[in-house]
Amino acid sequence: MAETMTVRQATMALLREHGMTTVFGNPGSTELGFLDRWPNDIRYVLGLQEASVVAMADGFARATGRPALCNLHSAAGVGHALGNVFTAFRNQAPVVITAGQQARGLLPGNPFLGATEAASFPKPYVKWSCEPARAEDVPAALAHAVHLAAQRPQGPTFVSIPSDDWQAPTRPLPPRRVSQDVAPDPALLADCAQALAAARNPVLVIGPEVDAEGAGDAAVALAEKLCAPVWASPFSARLSFPEDHALFAGHLAAAPPAVSNALAAHDLVLVLGAPVFTFHVAGDCALFRDGTPIWQVTPDAEALAAAGAGTGIQASLRLALPALAALLPPTDRAPAPPRARPAPPPAARPIAAEYLFHALSRLLPEDAVVVEEAPSHRPALQRHLPIRRWGGFYTMASGGLGYSLPAAVGVSLAHPGRRVCAIIGDGSMMYSIQALWTAAQHALPLTTIVVNNGGYGAMRSFSRVLGTEGVPGIDLPGIDFVALARGMGCAGLRVEDPAHLPDALAAALRHAAPMVLDVAVDAAIPTLYHKG
Known part of the structure; x- marks a missing residue:
């Protein structure tokens, strides 16, 4: 006879398998079945409001590079958390969010704490959302959520779990390994290398995905081989490039004329791990109409589709950047002068x-x-x-x-x-x-x-x-x-x-x-x- 265990036991085994041994939450009655007899080897971090809980899980997940579990209370808790769910989606933070749902037998009667269409509530700012049709399917749904949250581009996922599902019988999940990376198209990468080699004055715009993938050293090596200046992309949510490096040119503002003016002197723009471009104020981005070649490398297919111009290569940065650098010949370009450092500000009152x-x-x-x-x-x-x-x-x-x-x-x-x-x-x-x-x-x-x-x-x-x-x-x-x-x-x-x-x-x-x-x-x- 096949081995059986409870939904809760299978869930705890899943968390241990993926190293998700820190759980963030703000609990309520619909989560008590999950929290019952909490194990000593899994740390529960209590936050006092659901938006804070999601942001804690986001910061933890981005800092560790692994998915983190965030446990919310019913539809009201998800509602409180939605601002930071949106931010987690924009941050590409691998957060697996669960929310308690009222007991299955009560749901037809529109009960207190019952969530109508619970899986739809956090959309479109989660990568995937589900309320399993059967209690025994909860562990598989959570495994799906974990693997998809970790896929690049990473992001939050959501599972609604009825309160009486935790003690239901289920089968243990088989261990799985799922790749998170996408390799670049070799032909497009070669074309990009050829274009970079032919450019007289290329420039790099680097975004947060480089740091998120641990590809920072590869980005520095590529910039140094190109002897090209580097700008941080607008609204980069992580370090884009070491800001004391001689090739670092500064931070692009989220305004189309400012981006155009900063990049106008260059005959090729290579954007790594960022959209083309994130703007906050209206205006004309001349780069999109003056014929300047724009190349973009990112694992984010949506960012590639939304780019205003240029050639896109869907790829994980940790794979693409070393491969691109290896295709480049040595260059005789002279580096631009390092940007001027600001003078120390005066110690005046009021404090600047x-x-x-x-x-x-x-x-x-x-x-x-x-x-x-x-x-x-x-x-x-x-x-x-x-x-x-x-x-x-x-x-x-x-x-x-x-x-x-x-x-x-x-x-x-x-x-x-x-x-x-x-x-x-x-x-x-x-x-x-x-x-x-x-x-x-x-x-x-x-x-x-x-x-x-x-x-x-x-x-x-x-x-x-x-x-x-x-x-x-x-x-x-x-x-x-x-x-x-x-x-x-x-x-x-x-x-x-x-x-x-x-x-x-x-x-x-x-x-x-x-x-x-x-x-x-x-x-x-x-x-x-x-x-x-």
């Missing part, structure tokens, strides 16, 4: 964001990880806080706020003992501040720096760009982040005087447990987009 980031760059440990969600201060951060190490930077690929603080918790859990520095705007901080409680419960070495300009700085900037006046809901007076941090079990300190900032930063970066540093910065309206 530039001064904050410059001071932080001098004190941050070499192996620290930066997790950022301070959109209005991103240009200042990019100028004064260069990221140098692969796996050393994360942010959100979407525009949804409330991601990076809980994501920093997930990153910190993925790298025990490693300093993680979350740089969060005061507006962003209030979306998922409850993540501090989880950081405190796990005594994480997480330094959270609140870049506090007293409001939504990005909205101030866009109001100026769009010529709008008297817009309500932009200022955020009266928030005491130190008191909020202490209420969550974290140390807190506020800094207003630039003379006190270096010592306060040093103390926060030494603190063994989580600490919040609230830095009052200049509320002057930042410039997010330049025309060129």
